[in-house]
Amino acid sequence: MRIEEIRRLIDMVQGSDVDEVEVTRWWVHRVRVTRRAPRAVVDGQTQVYAVPPAAPVAAAPVAAPAPSVAPPDQGVVAPAATPAPATAPAVEEAEQEQEGLTINSPIVGTFYVAPSPGAEPFVQVGDHVTRGKTVCIVEAMKIMNEIEAEQDGVIIERLVDDAEPVEFGQPLFKIRPS
Template sequence: MNFKEIKELIEILDQSSLTEINIEDKGNVVNLKKEKETEIITPQISQQPMQQVAPQQEIATAPAASNNADTAANSAADTSGKTINAPMVGTFYKSPSPEEGAYVQVGDAVSNDTTVCILEAMKLFNEIQAEVTGEIVEILVEDGQMVEYGQPLFKVK
């Protein structure tokens, strides 16, 4: 078989519903196989609040009563102040670019519509608003850190 004949066989296979062609000619064997096309599905990210599962996991994995008491004490301490939680999974950035300053720092006052950080997910940069009014008491994550849905980012009083 020459190159032109092989090329014609490839075109025939491509245009037909056949998935494989096997030909033996003068001691030469030609096997042509068409691979299945794969469909790429990209997930859609929703910023709607979802039911938080993490606290149930903490309770289920706590092995001793003393840990339950510690968890209850920490929960009571956390409820005295408000937190700004991650509305989605992504990478936390405290500023719009490395050259610019942080959106907020400890001691800054925030209101419902104050942008406090950016979360990057799948190359999309989402500005996150405080959605609470108060003063930033603590920044709980580092710049460039991956965060989970519902993870506290800032403490606000």
């Protein structure tokens, strides 16, 4: 995890009333930003960054244990960082996509907003779509696969640029159900 990302987490906690935010990437990159003394049991690989109330925070260095299959003792080496106590409110809501609020790609391929280059996009932000309406194309193995909305709603954001690759399950649009 990059320093800027940790800084963002810290900012997020500072501007909210949530106690802590934990982000896990892989099993060795786990960062938890917390306001008060964390739970008694701290995972061996968790790095805890305390956020002093309303003070500028120097981002702590990220020292994830070197990942490797071979060293047998990896994973037990990294001791838990000692959490400094802190108090104040915090925000959570990292990048949690609430379920059902996005249209996800059912296949791997290349995302296209329109049936052909230069053509009118299938949908624009603000459009009301009904279930079954084609919202985009994902091309795989030279086959254009039309992706349909699975519910009625309003498109509130497009999350992928035209002609970008997408993977299985990747959110393509945010949709507000109606």
